[in-house]
Amino acid sequence: MKRYNPKEIEPKWQDFWQDKKIYEADDKSNKPKKYILEYFPYPSGATMHVGHVRNYTIGDSIARFNRMSGFNVLHPMGWDAFGLPAENYAIKTGVSPRVAIDENTSHFKKQLIQMGFGYDWSREIDSTKPEYYKWTQWFFLFLFEKGLAYQKQSSQFYCPKDQTVLANEQVENGLCWRCGSKVEKKSLKQWFFKITDYADRLVKDLDDVNWSESIKSMQRNWIGRSVGSEVDFSIDGSEDKIRVYTTRIDTIYGTTFLVVAPEHPILGNIVSNDQKVAVDEYVKQSQIKSEIDRQETNREKTGVFSGSYVVNPLTKAKIPIWIADYVLYGYGTGAIMAVPAHDERDLEFAKKFNIDVIQVIKPSGDNKEEIFTGEGTLINSDKYNDLSSSDAREKITLDLAQNGSAEEKVNYKLRDWLISRQRYWGAPIPIIHCPTDGIVPVPKDHLPVLLPELDKFVPGVDGKSPLASIDSFVNTTCPKCGGSAKRETDTMDGFACSSWYFLRFADPHNDSEAFSRSLADYWLPVDDYIGGAEHAVMHLLYARFWTKVMFDDGLINFTEPFTTLRNQGMILAHDGQKMSKSKNNTVNPDELISQGYGADSIRLMELFIGPWNQSANWSTEGLSGTFRFLQRVWNVTQEYVNSASAHEGEESGDLLKLTHETIKKVTANASNLDFNTSISALMEMVNELYKLKIVDEMDSKSWNVAIPSLLKLLAPFAPHITEELWHDLGNHDSIHISSWPEYDEKYLVSDSMEIVVQVNGKVRAKLTLPTSYDENKIFDEVLSNERVSALIKDQELIKKIYIPGKLVSLVVK
RNA sequence: GGGGAUAUGGCGGAAUCGGUAGACGCGCUAGCUUCAGAAGCUAGUAAACUUAUGUUUGUGGAGGUUCAAGUCCUCUUAUCCCCACCA
Numbered sequence: 001m002k003r004y005n006p007k008e009i010e011p012k013w014q015d016f017w018q019d020k021k022i023y024e025a026d027d028k029s030n031k032p033k034k035y036i037l038e039y040f041p042y043p044s045g046a047t048m049h050v051g052h053v054r055n056y057t058i059g060d061s062i063a064r065f066n067r068m069s070g071f072n073v074l075h076p077m078g079w080d081a082f083g084l085p086a087e088n089y090a091i092k093t094g095v096s097p098r099v100a101i102d103e104n105t106s107h108f109k110k111q112l113i114q115m116g117f118g119y120d121w122s123r124e125i126d127s128t129k130p131e132y133y134k135w136t137q138w139f140f141l142f143l144f145e146k147g148l149a150y151q152k153q154s155s156q157f158y159c160p161k162d163q164t165v166l167a168n169e170q171v172e173n174g175l176c177w178r179c180g181s182k183v184e185k186k187s188l189k190q191w192f193f194k195i196t197d198y199a200d201r202l203v204k205d206l207d208d209v210n211w212s213e214s215i216k217s218m219q220r221n222w223i224g225r226s227v228g229s230e231v232d233f234s235i236d237g238s239e240d241k242i243r244v245y246t247t248r249i250d251t252i253y254g255t256t257f258l259v260v261a262p263e264h265p266i267l268g269n270i271v272s273n274d275q276k277v278a279v280d281e282y283v284k285q286s287q288i289k290s291e292i293d294r295q296e297t298n299r300e301k302t303g304v305f306s307g308s309y310v311v312n313p314l315t316k317a318k319i320p321i322w323i324a325d326y327v328l329y330g331y332g333t334g335a336i337m338a339v340p341a342h343d344e345r346d347l348e349f350a351k352k353f354n355i356d357v358i359q360v361i362k363p364s365g366d367n368k369e370e371i372f373t374g375e376g377t378l379i380n381s382d383k384y385n386d387l388s389s390s391d392a393r394e395k396i397t398l399d400l401a402q403n404g405s406a407e408e409k410v411n412y413k414l415r416d417w418l419i420s421r422q423r424y425w426g427a428p429i430p431i432i433h434c435p436t437d438g439i440v441p442v443p444k445d446h447l448p449v450l451l452p453e454l455d456k457f458v459p460g461v462d463g464k465s466p467l468a469s470i471d472s473f474v475n476t477t478c479p480k481c482g483g484s485a486k487r488e489t490d491t492m493d494g495f496a497c498s499s500w501y502f503l504r505f506a507d508p509h510n511d512s513e514a515f516s517r518s519l520a521d522y523w524l525p526v527d528d529y530i531g532g533a534e535h536a537v538m539h540l541l542y543a544r545f546w547t548k549v550m551f552d553d554g555l556i557n558f559t560e561p562f563t564t565l566r567n568q569g570m571i572l573a574h575d576g577q578k579m580s581k582s583k584n585n586t587v588n589p590d591e592l593i594s595q596g597y598g599a600d601s602i603r604l605m606e607l608f609i610g611p612w613n614q615s616a617n618w619s620t621e622g623l624s625g626t627f628r629f630l631q632r633v634w635n636v637t638q639e640y641v642n643s644a645s646a647h648e649g650e651e652s653g654d655l656l657k658l659t660h661e662t663i664k665k666v667t668a669n670a671s672n673l674d675f676n677t678s679i680s681a682l683m684e685m686v687n688e689l690y691k692l693k694i695v696d697e698m699d700s701k702s703w704n705v706a707i708p709s710l711l712k713l714l715a716p717f718a719p720h721i722t723e724e725l726w727h728d729l730g731n732h733d734s735i736h737i738s739s740w741p742e743y744d745e746k747y748l749v750s751d752s753m754e755i756v757v758q759v760n761g762k763v764r765a766k767l768t769l770p771t772s773y774d775e776n777k778i779f780d781e782v783l784s785n786e787r788v789s790a791l792i793k794d795q796e797l798i799k800k801i802y803i804p805g806k807l808v809s810l811v812v813k
Numbered sequence: 814g815g816g817g818a819u820a821u822g823g824c825g826g827a828a829u830c831g832g833u834a835g836a837c838g839c840g841c842u843a844g845c846u847u848c849a850g851a852a853g854c855u856a857g858u859a860a861a862c863u864u865a866u867g868u869u870u871g872u873g874g875a876g877g878u879u880c881a882a883g884u885c886c887u888c889u890u891a892u893c894c895c896c897a898c899c900a
Binding site for chain 1: 854
């Protein structure tokens with residue numbers, strides 16, 4: 001009898017699938033479509049580990065299950081290959097990023113194929129190839145035309161190690177997201193995408209997508225929509241006003257001081273002569289501090305009195321103006337009304353500088369805290385007394401709006417997306433700077449602006465891209481006037497490439513447009529998008545933004561690119577730590593495969609280890625369990641194939657029931673992505689088959705249903721072994737394009753049922769009774785049962801409950 | 814400080830509607846098989862008590878609703894993730 005040897009069969013079927021184009025998606029099909037996508041990876045030189053494998057295993061299982069269930073499936077793969085790792089590697093070794101990336105992609109691709117993932121390789125894309133980035137540049141121009149790409153001089157996050165600016169989203173706790181260096185602030189002229197124009201829709205449309213609550217809340221948090229009011233406070237003894245932003249205008253009667261940010265231009269008008277020295281010194285100090293230091297939460301409040309006062313528009317009280325760096329110039333109006341009784345930061349400041357505290361909100365319950373920041377009822381607020389906080393906010397804003405000194409205002413924490421990078425390995429920004437015409441977009445028919453091959457990759461001086469020193473690249477002619485002009489030498493952030501790649505897969509070889517409208521209409525949006533939570537506020541936000549811009553211009557017919565988002569749980573090392581090369585705790589599938597486990601048992605383990613969306617610690621010990629299971633599947637199928645019996649005997653009710661029950665369970669679980677329980681259901685089936693085999697020796701013709709069903713149900717998870725066994729059964733086509741088995745209720749019915757008997761809430765007996773019995777008959781049986789009647793004895797039966805087919809509950813006293 | 818998630822045997826985990834807690838797997842124990850080991854097959858495996866039939870306890874903790882709670886309600890604790898002086 002043939003033995004199960006994954007090393008032999010797996011490469012064989014991988015070739016077979018490629019030859020037969022099993023996984024190529026059909027642009028013209030009568031079947032309903034399903035677009036399953038895993039985030040296209042960055043092809044690093046490192047070998048992928050079992051943590052990466054989980055992501056692709058989940059996507060592949062979904063794709064295979066859908067394909068067998070009758071969908072026309074698009075399951076593509078490509079490379080997000082622009083970015084710093086390849087460039088830094090080039091600086092270190094002199095190997096061109098082009099060469100390194102090509103090597104890495106072929107290595108990565110081999111690993112994916114080795115795991116048996118069924119991708120449509122005819123649609124493979126690479127974001128660093130001119131035929132791809134031509135269209136990334138096209139989208140830049142598209143955004144530019146819409147007024148959504150602009151250049152601005154401003155203070156920005158800058159990574160001194162990577163020598164480039166960073167988007168706000170790419171700074172994590174004051175550190176560069178890529179290299180972990182402490183970022184600095186630099187005032188530079190940079191390109192931005194105006195994502196803030198879409199802030200409101202980016203929040204609202206989250207209601208319509210099927211994403212996890214945690215990712216949605218991360219996005220909402222990041223966008224930081226807040227509804228409040230802007231209010232003018234007029235400066236005492238001056239015509240000038242200071243406008244503040246507050247979400248708690250209901251507390252305005254408690255305002256005992258105003259705070260403006262040190263960068264605020266109003267400072268010139270409000271600083272009194274006797275405070276000038278102190279203020280100048282404070283402003284100087286806060287300039288030295290990086291923005292990061294200023295945002296340190298636990299830092300003690302600092303500030304200085306300006307020497308001027310404002311008048312509270314309602315109480316007409318004179319209120320001092322302070323200057324303090326806990327107010328950020330970049331948010332709201334850069335000035336606040338401080339209400340120490342109802343804001344923790346203001347209270348801290350007031351305490352330090354001995355400023356009055358006036359209570360104006362009464363909590364509904366008892367509040368023993370020193371400070372109350374919640375909603376309540378107004379007190380000490382003149383005619384607004386006794387209003388609720390929310391009513392008061394509306395009324396006060398309305399009243400002050402009468403003379404134009406207040407208005408409702410929505411603010412966002414989200415800032416525009418900084419996309420220019422002073423580095424080489426990215427898509428060049430298709431802009432020409434002309435001394436006469438200024439900023440001139442490269443005409444679309446001149447695209448792509450090719451990224452030149454270099455010998456040296458060291459970043460240029462003065463924070464300039466290495467491209468700035470390539471004269472042949474820089475010097476060009478102005479498309480408008482024909483005079484000599486210079487190219488923009490910054491490249492685009494890699495996240496620009498990934499903001500539209502999911503559209504390219506619908507039409508990957510189109511050389512006249514980024515994608516055809518009809519193919520985008522057919523394939524998009526992505527039905528299932530599988531990836532890690534690390535994309536929560538970067539890629540996912542950017543891609544949603546681009547999608548909305550395209551929709552507004554009529555390029556596509558949908559507003560959200562990813563209908564359902566699946567964030568797989570991380571696979572951790574044995575000890576619960578993150579797997580990483582530096583910790584030397586990675587487990588690589590290559591090694592496991594060479595140890596003889598095979599891709600199938602690894603894939604099975606990735607799914608069986610726990611719910612797909614929860615993290616789990618890798619267990620190579622546990623892997624022997626899934627391997628053993630596959631061996632049992634192998635053995636029982638081989639025995640069926642080689643059995644002396646012709647499998648023409650009587651139908652077996654037990655075998656059919658087992659088979660149909662398993663089909664029902666696996667189908668339900670797999671539709672719900674509960675792959676771990678799908679696999680346990682299959683294990684149960686195989687365990688039962690082993691027992692039945694002994695009784696029946698495979699004579700029954702019902703084996704002809706059981707074995708093929710088992711293989712099909714297992715196929716999405718373990719594609720190689722099922723393909724081999726499927727062919728052993730005499731089939732010639734791939735099992736992966738066979739149809740998913742269906743169950744028939746008629747095989748599930750049974751003529752007996754087990755009734756659990758509870759007495760006063762405790763299980764006391766289990767009775768096997770005919771299903772034909774009605775409620776009365778069942779109570780008769782239960783009450784006449786020896787054990788039950790002994791328990792009840794002469795106690796009074798107060799209540800009896802019957803749950804059909806399941807349980808009888810008796811209450812006695 | 815704000816938001817999100819999680820908590821069940823030695824371990825990973827399972828449990829449509831509230832209805833037998835611990836499926837399935839790892840590990841462990843015993844038997845068969847084997848020169849031996851490995852592998853395989855069969856059985857057992859929440860805890861305590863019990864010769865046994867059994868009894869009691871048990872899903873982070875405390876209350877509550879119910880004939881019945883891992884599941885529903887109130888409060889609470891711990892861990893993880895994200896954001897964080899955004900007014």
